[in-house]
Amino acid sequence: MGAITAELVRCAEERGVTLRTATPVRRVVIADGVAVGVELADGTVAPHDIVISNADPVTTCRYLIGDHPLMADYQAVLASYDPATWYAPTKIALALDRLPAFAIDEPLAQQHIGGLFICPSPAAQAAAFAAAKAGRLPNPNMIALMTPTTTDPTLAPPGKHLMCLYVRCTPLTCDGAPWDASNEHFLYEDALDQLSAYLPDLRACIRAQHLISPTTLQREYGLATGEIMHLPLETPWLFDQRPVPGYSDYTTPIAQLFLCGAGTHPGGTVTGAPGHNCAQRIIAEFA
Ligand SMILES: Cc1cc2nc3c(=O)[nH]c(=O)nc-3n(C[C@H](O)[C@H](O)[C@H](O)COP(=O)(O)OP(=O)(O)OC[C@H]3O[C@@H](n4cnc5c(N)ncnc54)[C@H](O)[C@@H]3O)c2cc1C
Structure with a gap:
């Protein structure tokens, strides 16, 4: 970019x-x-x-x-x-030692190229939006998944990968307060639990992670x-x-x-x- x-x-x-x-x-x-x-x-x-x-x-x-x-x-x-009734995505960047395999009966090939949206059903998607608007962290959430190193390997050391998760429905504030480390930890674990149903060895591939919540976007990126x-x-x-x-x-x-x-x-x-x-x-x- x-x-x-x-x-x-x-x-x-x-x-x-x-x-x-x-x-x-x-x-x-x-x-x-x-x-x-x-x-x-x-x-x-x-x-x-x-x-x-x-x-x-x-x-x-x-x-x-x-x-x-x-x-x-x-x-x-x-x-x-009104921050109490709106939501925004939270981004999680994952540094991966290798690409995780999907829980499908196919060899790992090109499945990571392009963007994936993961959510169990349209009803779950609607419930996730409603929960986030009410200031709660939805479960399940709607997660967009991209692995840009599959098309631009220069973004990571040779053989390693960068995976970006957009947890689509997260409240701007948690119970009326800015995001803190415990909210971030909860969301991170929750997102990985949800993705593990589709990518069972995802956790084993992670070397480091970085989470950007709506509060971080306000404080560090200057997005009011x-x-x-x-x-x-x-x-x-x-x-x-x-x-x-x-x-x-x-x-x-x-x-x-x-x-x-x-x-x-x-x-x-x-x-x-x-x-x-x-x-x-x-x-x-x-x-
Ligand atoms: C973490 C994250 C991940 C994203 N991922 C994607 C993606 O994968 N694909 C995609 O298409 N989009 C993505 N986006 C969205 C995309 O970056 C934005 O939609 C886009 O940057 C908007 O461009 P803009 O120029 O309108 O505003 P911005 O890029 O937000 O630029 C606004 C500028 O105004 C400056 N500014 C603000 N206040 C002042 C001031 N007082 N004085 C001087 N300068 C000031 C800021 O520093 C900033 O440089 C992402 C955004 C974020 C934050």
């Missing part, structure tokens, strides 16, 4: 764009309802004609804009993203929502409702302030589509 970013950097710099990374923005500077620049964490104010935020919509509104009369209705909609897609990819956060009804065209109530990240239509994953659409919107108005 880094190759995509590197190519974007190359294209931008070729066209004279100045990029500043590792430069946190403290706030968007607004004058008379118009975004006129950004203030950096070191206090420097950088004036700009247009400000485009790739931070998630909640971060942009709550922390980079703060209380502003023009944003009241917009922020009220985002405030309905704890959601890797910035906002859930389900109703009411889809199409013309994303991120807020009336603002699916990448604008905000602040003139010359746009949003371009996964919290805008059509949402997250590494597609570049929100950024492309936002750029077209800005070009149409200002070019």
